Amino acid sequence: MGMTMAEKIIAAAAGVDKVRSGEIHTVEVDRLMSNDGTTHLTIDMYNTKLKHPHIADVDKLVWIVDHNVPADSPKTAATHKKMRDFAKEHGITFYEGKGVCHQIMMENHVRPGELIFGADSHTCAYGALGAFGTGVGCTDYLYAMVTGTSWVLVPETLRFYLTGRLPEGVYARDLILTIIGNIGANGANYKAMEFCGPGLATLTMSDRIAVCNLCVEAGAKTALMEADEVALAYLRERGREPKALYASDEDAVYAEEYHVDLSTITPVVAKPHFVDQVAGAKSCEGIPIHQAFLGSCNNGRLEDLRVGAALLKGRKVHPMVRFLVVPASQEVYQEALKEGLIQTFIQAGAIVMNANCSVCWGSCQGVLGQGEVLISTGTRNFKGRAGHPDSSVYLGSAATVTASAIKGYITTADTL
Amino acid sequence: METFTGKVWLLGDDIDTDIIIPTEYLALKTVNDMAPYAFSPLRPELAGQIRPGDIIVAGKNFGCGSSREQAPEIIKALGVACVIAKSFARIFFRNAINNGLLLIENDRLADVVREGDTIRVEVNHAIYYKEEAYPIASLPDNLVEIISAGGLVKAMRRRNGLDEGA
Numbered sequence: 168m169g170m171t172m173a174e175k176i177i178a179a180a181a182g183v184d185k186v187r188s189g190e191i192h193t194v195e196v197d198r199l200m201s202n203d204g205t206t207h208l209t210i211d212m213y214n215t216k217l218k219h220p221h222i223a224d225v226d227k228l229v230w231i232v233d234h235n236v237p238a239d240s241p242k243t244a245a246t247h248k249k250m251r252d253f254a255k256e257h258g259i260t261f262y263e264g265k266g267v268c269h270q271i272m273m274e275n276h277v278r279p280g281e282l283i284f285g286a287d288s289h290t291c292a293y294g295a296l297g298a299f300g301t302g303v304g305c306t307d308y309l310y311a312m313v314t315g316t317s318w319v320l321v322p323e324t325l326r327f328y329l330t331g332r333l334p335e336g337v338y339a340r341d342l343i344l345t346i347i348g349n350i351g352a353n354g355a356n357y358k359a360m361e362f363c364g365p366g367l368a369t370l371t372m373s374d375r376i377a378v379c380n381l382c383v384e385a386g387a388k389t390a391l392m393e394a395d396e397v398a399l400a401y402l403r404e405r406g407r408e409p410k411a412l413y414a415s416d417e418d419a420v421y422a423e424e425y426h427v428d429l430s431t432i433t434p435v436v437a438k439p440h441f442v443d444q445v446a447g448a449k450s451c452e453g454i455p456i457h458q459a460f461l462g463s464c465n466n467g468r469l470e471d472l473r474v475g476a477a478l479l480k481g482r483k484v485h486p487m488v489r490f491l492v493v494p495a496s497q498e499v500y501q502e503a504l505k506e507g508l509i510q511t512f513i514q515a516g517a518i519v520m521n522a523n524c525s526v527c528w529g530s531c532q533g534v535l536g537q538g539e540v541l542i543s544t545g546t547r548n549f550k551g552r553a554g555h556p557d558s559s560v561y562l563g564s565a566a567t568v569t570a571s572a573i574k575g576y577i578t579t580a581d582t583l
Numbered sequence: 584m585e586t587f588t589g590k591v592w593l594l595g596d597d598i599d600t601d602i603i604i605p606t607e608y609l610a611l612k613t614v615n616d617m618a619p620y621a622f623s624p625l626r627p628e629l630a631g632q633i634r635p636g637d638i639i640v641a642g643k644n645f646g647c648g649s650s651r652e653q654a655p656e657i658i659k660a661l662g663v664a665c666v667i668a669k670s671f672a673r674i675f676f677r678n679a680i681n682n683g684l685l686l687i688e689n690d691r692l693a694d695v696v697r698e699g700d701t702i703r704v705e706v707n708h709a710i711y712y713k714e715e716a717y718p719i720a721s722l723p724d725n726l727v728e729i730i731s732a733g734g735l736v737k738a739m740r741r742r743n744g745l746d747e748g749a
Contacts, residue, residue, distance in 0.1 A: 191723070204609075205652060216736045242610045288650045288674055304652035304678035306735050318725075352597055353644035357673045386647060388673050441597055530606040549601040549648060556605070556624035 169416020171324040172391045173359040176299040176413060180282040180319075188323040188420075196227065196311045197281035197410065202268045203232045204528075205286050205305040207246040210253050212309050223315030228259045229276055231268040236523040239531040266496025266522035269293070269464040273376060274498055278402070279394035280411030284311050289464055289546055291387055292380035295372060296402065297394030297413065299359075302383060322388045323422035324359040324415075325350070329366025331430035336580055338474070338564040339374035340466055340544065343381045344435050346427065348445025356386030358422060361415060366429045367392060372401045373470040380465050381546060384442035434579045436542070437562040440550040448567050451577045457539040459484075459572035460526040461565055462493030466544035467522075469502045471565040476508040478569045478580055484516035485575035491533045492517045493525040517572070529553040535560075542571045585706040589638035589664045592629065593698040594622075596642035598668075600649040600675065604657050614656040621657045635662025638702060642668065642693050646675025655679035665704060667692055680726050681735035692717050 170178065170185065178186045180194035201209060213220050222228065230250060238244035247263070254261035262271055268285070269292045277283065279297035283290065286308045293300030301319075303311070311317045333342065347354070360382045362375075370378070375398075379390035392398070393414045402409065434448040461467070461475050472494065484490040492512045494500035500522050503509050512519050526533040527545030535541055535554030541561070543553070548560035563571070566580040573583060601624065608620040621630040633639075639658070645668035646654060655678045658666065665685035679686050689710060696702065696712055703711040707727070710717040722730070732738035 191725070205650070208652065212736060240610060242612075246610075286650055288648065302650040302674050304650050304655075304674065304681060306652060306681035307677055310735060352647055353670055353672065356644065356670060383674075386644065386672055441599075528606060529601075530609070534607075547599075547601070547648060549599045551605050551624035552601050554607075556627075 168420060169418040171359065171415045171419040171421070172297070172361055172393065172413045173299060173322055173324050173389060176280060176282055177319060177321050179280070179411065186321045188321045190321045191318055192321060193316055194282060194319050195316055196284050198229065198276060198283040199227050199308065199311055200229045200231065200268060200272055200283065200285035200287070200290065201308055202230070202287055203234045203247055203250055206230060206250045209286070209305040209309050209312070210249055212306065217313065220313070222257060222312055225258050227315070228312065229272065230254050230259050230261050231271055232263040233266065233268045234524045234528050235531040236264050236521065264521060264523070266494070266499070267464040267467065267524055269380060270467065270495040270499070274405065274496060278407055279398065279409035280413055284308060284317065288383045289380050291382045291390045292376050292464060294379040294390035294392055295375035296398050297392060297409070299389050299391065301389045320357070322357055322359045324361050325355055326421040326424045327360060327362045328364040328424065328426050329362060329429055330364055330426070331366055331428045332369045333429045333432055336566060337432050337434060338566060339370060339377040340564040341435050342429065342432050343378045344437050344445050344562065345432055347381065347385045347443050348435065350385055352384065352441055352443040353386040355382065357388055360385065360387045360390045362390070362392045363415070366427070368395065368397065369429065371470060372397060373468045376468070377465050384547065434564060434567055436567060436577065437548055439548055439559040439561065442548060442562065448563060448577070448579045451561065454577040455540060456488060456542050456571055456576060458489045458491065458533060458535065458541045459568050460491050460493070460533060460541060460543040460545055461568050462491065462495065462525050463527040463545045464495060465546050466565050467493055467495030467499065469499050471544065472499070472503045472508045473506070474565040475569040476511040478566060478583060479511055479515040479517070479573065482515060482573050482583070484572050488572050488575050489533065490517040490572040491520055491526055493520045494522045496522050526553055542568050542577055544568050586703065587636070587664055588701055588703045589636045590634070591638050591640050591696050591698055591700050591702055592633060593693070593696060594639060594641040597644045597647055598641050599647050600651050600654045603646065603654040604651065609651065609653060614653055614660045617653060618657050618660045621661060630661060633661045633663060636664050637662070638664050638704070639666045640668070640693050640696050641666065643670045645671050646679070647672035650674045650678070652678045652682065655682045655684045659684045667710065669693055680729050683730050683732070683734040685730055687719050689717050689719055
C-alpha cells in the first residue's frame with residue numbers, strides 16, 4: 168500500500184520509511200514562519216516561561232510584520248518593536264512592510280518537500296509548491312522554535328482530481344469557493360486536501376496559491392499539489408532548489424476522492440457570514456455594497472491586479488464605493504507599477520494601499536461601520552471580520568469584486 | 584477519573600475565532616482584558632454571564648478560522664470548565680490542549696441540552712444529562728498529560744529545555 172504526498176513528507180520529517188494516517192509522529196520542522204498577529208505572545212512566553220531559553224536553529228525562523236502595517240496605535244507599535252528587537256538580537260530573518268507573510272514566503276523561502284509551521288491559519292498556501300504548510304498557535308510555535316521539533320497527527324487525504332480548464336472569466340477563487348461550498352466549512356477538518364490530475368497543469372502558480380491558501384476554510388490541516396514544471400519554473404526564477412519532490416503513490420489510500428471538471432465552474436460568492444455559504448454570483452446580483460477590497464494572500468498577486476485593472480480601464484469606481492487595492496507584496500507592487508496597473512487603479516478612483524493584510528485582517532485599514540457591506544477577495548467573511556459586528560462581507564474573485572466596485576452593487580464582470 | 588458538574592451555555596455550529604475574540608480586541612494587553620469581549624459579535628452579554636465552572640456546549644466545527652491562540656486562552660480565562668462540541672476545528676483543538684483547556688467531542692448533546700441546565704462530566708467516560716449518559720471518547724495519554732499539567736509549556740517541564748521559569 169502506497170503513501171500520499173502528506174504521508175511522504177511527514178515520514179521524511181520523522182525520519183521513518185513509512186507512516187499511516189492516524190499515527191502521531193515527532194517531526195523535524197524545516198521552517199517556522201510567524202507574523203505580528205501573535206509573535207509578541209511567543210516572545211513573552213520565551214522570555215518568562217523557560218528556564219534555559221534558546222532557539223534550536225535560527226536559520227529556520229522567518230518573522231514577518233504584515234498584519235497591522237504601518238502600526239495603527241501605540242499598542243501595535245509596541246508589539247512590532249518587541250518583534251523587531253527580538254529578531255535583531257537573535258539574527259532572525261525579518262521582513263516588515265514587505266507584504267503579506269504567505270506571499271513573502273512563496274516568493275522567498277518555501278521549497279517543495281518541506282514541512283513548514285506557520286503561526287497563521289493560511290500557511291496551507293505553501294502546498295502550491297509541494298510543501299506541507301500548516302497553521303499552529305504560538306505555543307506550538309514556541310515549542311518548535313525551541314526544540315526544532317513538534318508532534319503531528321498524520322492526516323487522511325481528500326483527493327481532488329481536476330480535469331478540463333477554467334472558462335474565460337472564471338478564476339481559481341471561484342474554483343476553491345465552489346469546492347468549499349460543496350464539502351462544507353469542516354469538510355476537510357484535520358485532513359489534507361490534495362489537488363492533482365490533468366487540470367492542475369492549466370493552473371498558474373498564482374491560481375494554485377489561491378486554491379491551497381483557502382483550504383483551511385474547509386478545516387484542512389494542509390493542502391498539497393505535486394511540484395510540476397510550473398512550480399519548478401517559479402522556483403528557478405527565484406533561484407531556489409526543491410528540498411525533495413514527492414508525488415502520491417498510485418496505490419495511496421484516500422479518505423475521499425472527488426472529480427472536479429474545471430470547465431463546469433462558474434463565478435460564485437461566499438455570502439455572510441461563512442466561507443461555505445457559497446452561491447452563484449448571479450444570485451446576489453444587485454446587493455448594494457459600500458466597500459470593495461482587492462488584495463490579501465489569496466488574491467493580491469499581479470495576476471489579480473491585472474484582472475482588476477483590465478476591467479477598470481476607461482471606467483470609474485462607483486462614487487459611493489471605497490475600492491481598496493492592496494498588492495500582496497512589494498514585489499507585486501513594483502511589477503504592477505511597471506505595467507501601469509497602479510495608475511489605472513488610481514485614475515479610476517481606487518485607493519491603493521501599501522502591501523499588507525489590510526481589510527482582510529479587519530483592524531487597521533478599511534474597517535467597516537455598522538450596517539456596511541463589503542465585497543472582498545480576502546480570506547474570510549465571518550461576522551464582524553472586517554469591522555462592526557453588524558457589517559457583512561461577501562467573498563468573490565478579483566473580477567467580481569472589481570465589477571461590483573464599478574457598479575456599486577454585487578455583479579459579475581460580464582455585465583460591464 | 585475526574586468528575587465535575589457545570590451550568591450549560593449553548594452555542595450553535597461554526598463558532599469561529601472572530602466570534603470568540605474579534606480582531607479589534609486582540610491589541611488589548613492581556614487575555615483578562617480581552618475576556619469581557621468574548622463571543623461579543625454573537626452575544627455581547629455572554630462573557631459577563633459566564634461563571635467559573637460553567638460549560639460551553641456547541642455544534643460542529645467549534646473554533647474554526649484563525650490560529651489566534653487568544654481564543655482558547657480567553658475561554659480558559661473566563662473559567663469555563665470545558666467545551667463540549669460536535670466537532671472542533673484543528674488549529675483551535677491544538678491551541679486549546681496546549682493551553683490546558685479541556686475539549687470534549689459529542690455529537691448528540693448539543694441537540695438535546697437546554698441552556699441553563701446542569702450537566703455532569705466524567706472525563707474520558709461520559710456526560711450525564713437528565714439521567715441519560717452520553718458516552719465520550721478517551722483522549723490519548725499524551726494529550727491528557729498536557730491538559731492536566733495546565734498546558735504544553737508546563738507539561739514539557741524538564742523536557743527539551745522547555746523548563747518552566749521560577
